[in-house]
Amino acid sequence: MNEFIFFINIVVISGAVIGSIYALGAIGVTLIFGILRFAHFAHADMMTLGTFLVLVLTALFPAVGPAIGLPTAFVMMPLAMAATAVIAIGIDKAFYKPLRENNVKPVVMVMASVGVTLMLQGLIRFFAGTGSQSLFVDDRKAIFRIDLPFESASRAIVVTEPQILLFLFLAVAVVSLHLFLNKSRLGKAMRAMSDNPDLARVSGINTNTVVGVTWIIAGALACAAGTLLSLDVTLKPDLSFMILLPIFAAAIVGGVGHPYGALAGGFVVGFAETLAVFNWAFLLRPLEQALPWLDLPNNLAFVPTEYKITIPFFILVAILIWRPTGIFKGKVI
Amino acid sequence: MALIETNSIYAGYGGMNILNGVNMSIEQDEIGVIVGPNGAGKSTTLKAIFGLLNVNEGNITLRGEDITNLSPDKLVHKGMGFVPQEYNVFTSLSVEENLEMGAFIRKDDFGYMLERVYSFFPDLKDKRKQPAGELSGGQRQMVAMGRALMVEPSLLLLDEPTAGLSPLYMNEIFDRIVAVNESGVGVLMVEQNAKQALRIAHKGFVLAAGQNRYTDTGENLLNDPEVAKSFLGG
Amino acid sequence: MQNAKKEIILFSGLAVLVLWVLVAMGPAFGVRVLAEASCYAILALGLTIQWGYAGLFNAGIMGFVALGGFMAMLFGFPVNEDFWNTDLPAQLGGVGLKALFGIALIYGSTKLYKLGFPGKKLRLTLTLVLSLAVYLWVKTSLDPVASAIESQAGFIGGFGWPIWIGWIVGGSLAGLIAYFIGHICLGLRSDYLAIATLGIAEIIKAFLKNADWLTRGTLTVSPLPWPGPGPAEIGFVAARAVYLSLTAVIIAGLVFLLYRAYNAPWGRTMRAIRDNELSSSAMGKNVNGRRLEVFIFGSVLMGIGGAALITFNGIFDPSGFLPLNHTFLIWVMVILGGAGNNLGTLFGAVFVYVVWTMSEPVALYLLDVMRNLGEAWFAWEAPADLDSRALQARVFVIGLIISLVLRYAPKGLIPEKVAHHT
Numbered sequence: 007m008n009e010f011i012f013f014i015n016i017v018v019i020s021g022a023v024i025g026s027i028y029a030l031g032a033i034g035v036t037l038i039f040g041i042l043r044f045a046h047f048a049h050a051d052m053m054t055l056g057t058f059l060v061l062v063l064t065a066l067f068p069a070v071g072p073a074i075g076l077p078t079a080f081v082m083m084p085l086a087m088a089a090t091a092v093i094a095i096g097i098d099k100a101f102y103k104p105l106r107e108n109n110v111k112p113v114v115m116v117m118a119s120v121g122v123t124l125m126l127q128g129l130i131r132f133f134a135g136t137g138s139q140s141l142f143v144d145d146r147k148a149i150f151r152i153d154l155p156f157e158s159a160s161r162a163i164v165v166t167e168p169q170i171l172l173f174l175f176l177a178v179a180v181v182s183l184h185l186f187l188n189k190s191r192l193g194k195a196m197r198a199m200s201d202n203p204d205l206a207r208v209s210g211i212n213t214n215t216v217v218g219v220t221w222i223i224a225g226a227l228a229c230a231a232g233t234l235l236s237l238d239v240t241l242k243p244d245l246s247f248m249i250l251l252p253i254f255a256a257a258i259v260g261g262v263g264h265p266y267g268a269l270a271g272g273f274v275v276g277f278a279e280t281l282a283v284f285n286w287a288f289l290l291r292p293l294e295q296a297l298p299w300l301d302l303p304n305n306l307a308f309v310p311t312e313y314k315i316t317i318p319f320f321i322l323v324a325i326l327i328w329r330p331t332g333i334f335k336g337k338v339i
Numbered sequence: 340m341a342l343i344e345t346n347s348i349y350a351g352y353g354g355m356n357i358l359n360g361v362n363m364s365i366e367q368d369e370i371g372v373i374v375g376p377n378g379a380g381k382s383t384t385l386k387a388i389f390g391l392l393n394v395n396e397g398n399i400t401l402r403g404e405d406i407t408n409l410s411p412d413k414l415v416h417k418g419m420g421f422v423p424q425e426y427n428v429f430t431s432l433s434v435e436e437n438l439e440m441g442a443f444i445r446k447d448d449f450g451y452m453l454e455r456v457y458s459f460f461p462d463l464k465d466k467r468k469q470p471a472g473e474l475s476g477g478q479r480q481m482v483a484m485g486r487a488l489m490v491e492p493s494l495l496l497l498d499e500p501t502a503g504l505s506p507l508y509m510n511e512i513f514d515r516i517v518a519v520n521e522s523g524v525g526v527l528m529v530e531q532n533a534k535q536a537l538r539i540a541h542k543g544f545v546l547a548a549g550q551n552r553y554t555d556t557g558e559n560l561l562n563d564p565e566v567a568k569s570f571l572g573g
Numbered sequence: 574m575q576n577a578k579k580e581i582i583l584f585s586g587l588a589v590l591v592l593w594v595l596v597a598m599g600p601a602f603g604v605r606v607l608a609e610a611s612c613y614a615i616l617a618l619g620l621t622i623q624w625g626y627a628g629l630f631n632a633g634i635m636g637f638v639a640l641g642g643f644m645a646m647l648f649g650f651p652v653n654e655d656f657w658n659t660d661l662p663a664q665l666g667g668v669g670l671k672a673l674f675g676i677a678l679i680y681g682s683t684k685l686y687k688l689g690f691p692g693k694k695l696r697l698t699l700t701l702v703l704s705l706a707v708y709l710w711v712k713t714s715l716d717p718v719a720s721a722i723e724s725q726a727g728f729i730g731g732f733g734w735p736i737w738i739g740w741i742v743g744g745s746l747a748g749l750i751a752y753f754i755g756h757i758c759l760g761l762r763s764d765y766l767a768i769a770t771l772g773i774a775e776i777i778k779a780f781l782k783n784a785d786w787l788t789r790g791t792l793t794v795s796p797l798p799w800p801g802p803g804p805a806e807i808g809f810v811a812a813r814a815v816y817l818s819l820t821a822v823i824i825a826g827l828v829f830l831l832y833r834a835y836n837a838p839w840g841r842t843m844r845a846i847r848d849n850e851l852s853s854s855a856m857g858k859n860v861n862g863r864r865l866e867v868f869i870f871g872s873v874l875m876g877i878g879g880a881a882l883i884t885f886n887g888i889f890d891p892s893g894f895l896p897l898n899h900t901f902l903i904w905v906m907v908i909l910g911g912a913g914n915n916l917g918t919l920f921g922a923v924f925v926y927v928v929w930t931m932s933e934p935v936a937l938y939l940l941d942v943m944r945n946l947g948e949a950w951f952a953w954e955a956p957a958d959l960d961s962r963a964l965q966a967r968v969f970v971i972g973l974i975i976s977l978v979l980r981y982a983p984k985g986l987i988p989e990k991v992a993h994h995t
């Protein structure tokens with residue numbers, strides 16, 4: 007029984023947490039892919055930037071959270087999300103829009119986003135250093151233990167408050183995005199532009215507005231993803247490319263330009279990672295007692311933790327070979 | 340005053356001109372049909388009118404107002420609608436959403452216009468919730484036209500609305516176009532099915548190598564043996 | 574004519590800059606910078622082929638560099654007797670045989686259809702399950718051997734062969750990896766290649782950093798032998814100068830080769846593909862085949878350049894590769910100098926590298942001034958790690974230059990001279 011609880015804690019909860027983070031990032035990436043047609047390499051650093059804004063706000067108003075009963079950083083998150091969205095639009099105006107208007111090829115846009123990501127990295131490192139920081143400035147992380155009503159279960163299922171907030175936020179975000187894309191005029195215009203940009207222009211859809219909305223959503227979600235991840239662990243300013251690869255993998259697995267695909271892709275990649283680094287020996291240990299001839303090695307993980315980055319890569323390669331349009335058939339290849 | 344008029348326009352993609360002085364004009368209640376061999380510049384003419392490529396020389400007027408090189412979204416506001424030759428529906432959007440996208444610039448309640456489009460194209464009403472990508476070629480053309488009609492344009496530009504349709508369906512589409520025209524919308528369209536199209540045309544323009552070869556009423560062009568021999572296949 | 578004049582001005586400026594470094598920092602430092610710049614120039618030539626000739630986005634240059642460096646280390650580093658005098662090599666060989674056997678099995682399972690084995694899905698599943706089983710089998714047999722090597726011998730050491738053999742193997746291996754990546758990605762959107770190369774670079778880095786039995790991991794391996802006489806024999810300046818002449822010969826050979834290829838039908842096809850993908854594929858040219866060639870060739874150069882660079886540094890330190898930042902230093906060299914123009918690329922490599930190296934003391938000096946002023950005027954307490962932050966922050970400048978070049982000088986300082994063949 008304890009093994010099972012251990013499995014839930016290590017695999018189910020952790021996988022869901024990291025999957026939700028990837029999903030939040032991948033939704034933004036996939037929307038940008040769909041509307042602007044390039045892989046946005048600056049997404050991970052936009053996450054870090056947003057988180058850093060949260061950190062600053064939290065340090066400025068440390069007492070807000072305890073007054074409400076939530077982590078201060080979480081209370082500050084909406085503000086930082088708005089700020090990140092504004093910054094994202096500003097970055098677009100300064101660096102992407104001029105190139106777009108020159109009708110450059112998509113790879114040049116990718117290059118430009120690399121330029122942006124390096125600038126963001128430089129700024130973040132200059133102001134925040136490279137060490138880890140905690141988003142809990144004046145408060146502490148609440149941890150919930152759920153004891154199971156079984157005799158044999160001496161361990162408890164452990165969930166932290168940030169994890170619960172993450173799941174709630176993801177649910178709210180996905181439902182709102184769904185309603186926005188399917189019910190609102192602008193949301194439909196976004197889908198239309200992702201489907202056929204020339205026809206969208208011909209129809210009189212204001213493409214600048216749609217691009218702006220895309221950046222608002224992507225920027226806000228990036229900030230939220232970074233913040234919620236950092237609340238759960240710590241804020242690492244140099245996470246950047248380590249998290250970019252799984253996010254891209256998630257977006258491509260789900261089919262680029264396809265927000266629900268990105269959601270699913272995020273969980274696929276997240277769970278694949280946790281399952282691959284999980285030490286199966288823990289689960290099989292009871293079996294060893296039952297079958298005396300069985301001699302299990304101590305470590306039965308598929309992939310050592312140091313090589314975790316290979317998992318999204320292999321998923322990416324597999325999907326590119328097997329079905330480059332993604333499981334949900336994204337339309338852009 | 341003419342609804343739309345092009346005064347010897349020169350335009351092309353990049354450096355070279357594809358159009359070398361195209362003149363056409365139609366009145367508010369007319370259907371104008373452009374015919375000509377493949378590569379003559381028919382689509383290019385429509386794109387030049389709709390601001391999708393740069394006009395290098397000459398000018399275009401809409402009811403006397405100069406609209407040369409205005410961007411497409413401005414032209415939509417001025418009451419023009421354009422249906423491209425290819426990729427003219429949002430395949431992943433439902434039929435109704437396609438129509439709503441046509442009405443994107445409208446801030447008023449355009450529900451009545453949806454009904455009107457459905458009454459023009461009754462086939463679409465049953466399929467309103469279906470993705471446009473799942474429709475037949477003819478139905479897609481209807482969606483595309485319906486989308487352009489949503490802003491209640493005074494001028495509709497159609498690029499080969501009957502391409503790839505069976506003769507029966509083709510006639511159906513032509514009937515719809517006539518009906519649309521009779522509701523007060525000027526139509527300028529490119530057609531490969533030249534004879535049938537010229538039959539419903541008030542004005543016809545035969546284009547070759549980026550220039551007007553013949554310009555006359557539809558009927559006169561149909562009856563002109565020269566035109567028939569070189570452009571209408573005997 | 575205008576262009577020739579501009580080139581003369583740019584190159585004279587570069588010469589003045591180099592002379593200044595030689596004089597101001599001393600010849601030993603100056604020649605070092607030049608030798609390193611020449612290694613970067615090989616990398617930059619590899620990239621200019623990929624990006625300039627074919628428009629391929631390689632975000633994983635540092636992966637190929639690390640691979641080249643590793644091969645140089647593996648072949649050139651002296652033999653480790655502690656390892657070879659035990660039975661560990663035999664055990665390792667055993668694991669290798671198991672791996673070969675497993676790969677043969679997997680390969681065989683993909684050919685089962687020839688025996689009339691039914692069901693495509695079933696075969697795929699079989700292959701996947703088999704691969705997983707083989708992987709686990711090899712891994713569980715490798716793990717104890719690896720830790721035995723680590724505890725008894727440190728790492729397996731090198732082969733003690735001439736190091737240039739390692740350079741060639743490094744280049745070939747880089748080409749092989751490029752073949753696989755390119756094979757998968759080149760038919761797809763151009764962005765996917767960028768993502769995949771980014772991934773492969775991270776993986777190579779993770780592998781080299783953690784496979785202690787092979788690379789000593791974070792403990793690093795040094796000193797690597799040089800292909801020519803080392804500093805101990807003939808002194809720093811002379812040894813570095815010899816090294817520099819070696820890389821210069823390589824570069825001259827490459828430039829000659831590229832010049833020939835560029836003006837040959839092959840080069841024309843390449844440009845046609847880059848500039849107008851659709852019509853050249855309509856012309857029946859094998860677009861992806863050509864691109865794959867270019868991608869492999871460029872990556873081979875990156876492997877060799879990486880080997881040369883790391884050999885020069887004399888130390889193999891797998892955690893020293895900051896994949897993206899250095900990758901994009903090379904990108905800056907290429908797009909600033911002029912993608913697709915070999916001369917421009919060489920200019921960019923030397924210029925950017927010299928500026929990059931000099932920016933370190935300059936940044937520190939500026940910071941020092943700032944700190945002193947801050948303390949004197951505002952009683953400002955500077956953070957203790959301000960120096961390292963300032964150095965890290967130099968990536969900002971790389972990013973800024975990329976953005977500015979793309980916007981204001983998309984063809985670089987010395988643009989590609991497009992020859993019109995009709």
Ligand SMILES: Nc1ncnc2c1ncn2[C@@H]1O[C@H](COP(=O)(O)OP(=O)(O)OP(=O)(O)O)[C@@H](O)[C@H]1O
Pocket residue numbers: 352357375376377378379380381382383384424
């Ligand atoms: N996007 C483009 N870029 C460059 N040249 C183009 C482009 N589109 C068309 N052309 C060229 O312009 C010329 C006229 O093309 P256009 O599409 O106007 O022909 P068309 O009369 O509509 O022919 P069709 O009946 O086949 O549709 C052709 O020679 C074509 O090659």
Ligand SMILES: [Mg+2]
Pocket residue numbers: 381382383424498
């Ligand atoms: Mg046409």
